[in-house]
Amino acid sequence: MKKFFSYSASVLKEDAKTRRKIFISRVFAIAGTALLLTFMMVFARAVEFSQFNLFTEWKTYLTIIVLAILTTIIISTLFVYSMYINDDTSNANKILPIMSLAIIITYVLAIAFGRLINIYVVPLTLLSLLIASLIDKRVGIATNVLMSQAFFLSYVFIYGTDMTVAATSALITSIVSACFLIIYVDKARTRVSYIVAGIVVAVCTAVIPMLINLISADNPDAYTILMSGMWSFVSVILSVALYMLILPIMEVIYRVDTPFRLSELSSLDSPLLKRLAKEAPGTFSHSMSVAALSELCADAIGESSQLARACAYYHDVGKLKDPEYFIENQTGYNPHDDVIPEVSVSMIVSHVTAGYEMIKAAHLPDIIADVALEHHGTTPVNYFLYKAQNYTEEDVNDSEFRYPGPKPKSKISAIIMIVDTVEAATRANKNTDDPEKFREFVRKLIKSKMDAGQFSECDISFGDLGKIEDILVRAIPSMHHERIKYDIKKKA
Ligand SMILES: [Fe+2]
Numbered sequence: 001m002k003k004f005f006s007y008s009a010s011v012l013k014e015d016a017k018t019r020r021k022i023f024i025s026r027v028f029a030i031a032g033t034a035l036l037l038t039f040m041m042v043f044a045r046a047v048e049f050s051q052f053n054l055f056t057e058w059k060t061y062l063t064i065i066v067l068a069i070l071t072t073i074i075i076s077t078l079f080v081y082s083m084y085i086n087d088d089t090s091n092a093n094k095i096l097p098i099m100s101l102a103i104i105i106t107y108v109l110a111i112a113f114g115r116l117i118n119i120y121v122v123p124l125t126l127l128s129l130l131i132a133s134l135i136d137k138r139v140g141i142a143t144n145v146l147m148s149q150a151f152f153l154s155y156v157f158i159y160g161t162d163m164t165v166a167a168t169s170a171l172i173t174s175i176v177s178a179c180f181l182i183i184y185v186d187k188a189r190t191r192v193s194y195i196v197a198g199i200v201v202a203v204c205t206a207v208i209p210m211l212i213n214l215i216s217a218d219n220p221d222a223y224t225i226l227m228s229g230m231w232s233f234v235s236v237i238l239s240v241a242l243y244m245l246i247l248p249i250m251e252v253i254y255r256v257d258t259p260f261r262l263s264e265l266s267s268l269d270s271p272l273l274k275r276l277a278k279e280a281p282g283t284f285s286h287s288m289s290v291a292a293l294s295e296l297c298a299d300a301i302g303e304s305s306q307l308a309r310a311c312a313y314y315h316d317v318g319k320l321k322d323p324e325y326f327i328e329n330q331t332g333y334n335p336h337d338d339v340i341p342e343v344s345v346s347m348i349v350s351h352v353t354a355g356y357e358m359i360k361a362a363h364l365p366d367i368i369a370d371v372a373l374e375h376h377g378t379t380p381v382n383y384f385l386y387k388a389q390n391y392t393e394e395d396v397n398d399s400e401f402r403y404p405g406p407k408p409k410s411k412i413s414a415i416i417m418i419v420d421t422v423e424a425a426t427r428a429n430k431n432t433d434d435p436e437k438f439r440e441f442v443r444k445l446i447k448s449k450m451d452a453g454q455f456s457e458c459d460i461s462f463g464d465l466g467k468i469e470d471i472l473v474r475a476i477p478s479m480h481h482e483r484i485k486y487d488i489k490k491k492a
């Protein structure tokens, strides 16, 4: 409940006066939105039936106020719930503006289409889809159930109880279709495949109003029943089409990375990935393998597979700065032969900061840049550390041979760190023939990261690590390729 009063964790430390101000501004924002929605509905009815004398009757104002209070209670419930389940405090101050704008847009469209075309053509599914993509799927489902009821409750009170059957049919269709479309929103790879899913859901849910109409009249009329199904189909398709149109605009306004945006970023047409394929083909091939494996691992531990794939594609773009210094891009000549280990290691470790800067400069999402910076954590570059130790009798300062960090701060970052290490080590060692030995090999690599404290800043669990190990042991043997083997051993 504390979160309802504050925009971010830091504000919690502010005095009670500030918290009270934030609370009041939020209550006013929600109540203002609710009042606007109810007033729009009454005004639409007055315009449609030329009943402007409605605004001279006290009962109209009572209806507006009561419906606005009910809508305020419902929106507040949704807002408190979304703050309760929201883990990312940086997104907290976006929730109310996103929610309010999505509700207002949907109400305007629902009133317009519902009155201009047919009561069955109310694209309320649009609202739940926007909330599911921009805030959270669970909030999307809650919004779906609560806001659909709020809308149709207001509709019946403002337009009269003779709309009850039509409103109930539209309400149930909207709730059912939105549930299926929200579940599918993470699975759809492209916007086109999502439209196809919309058509399937629209066909299946068209049966709902037809069944309700079948029992709602004494003499069911086949034309009315068929038309109710047809309009319901149009309503779901319209919701999906409007969602496709409005979502990109809201993605830009609120800088939110939806599954669709992440899928588009993973397109190999992106300028940075095109450069990687051309200038560092070895790194590109490695990144593709890391992406395929990270996607499976993310899925296994309940993280976004699209996000894992996008992060994996870009995790090593910093190698574009000096691709020939990385073994996977060398075809014979090795520039490390001409420089001392200290220079070599500075070239190697700089790819994490270079990648971070390139991703930021390309205006890609922050999480992709963070993963590029964190994917080696603070691990040492052992190959050059051992090489330096072999060159000198003096003690080598091993902190000079480490990546700068930070350590992974998210589960996605931890996944990329593990998959990156295991994929590269498997390419080098080609030891996937014996499943038991390979499992032992993967387990040791994961354990070495854990023992080095690389997961101390993210909330990945032992259970998650076990699932990741399982996925890698099963998937890697079928996809590893040749890689030059490291053969320098630590000086005794
Ligand atoms: Fe890397």
Ligand SMILES: [Fe+2]
Pocket (backbone or CB within 6 Å): 286, 290, 315, 316, 420
């Ligand atoms: Fe890598």
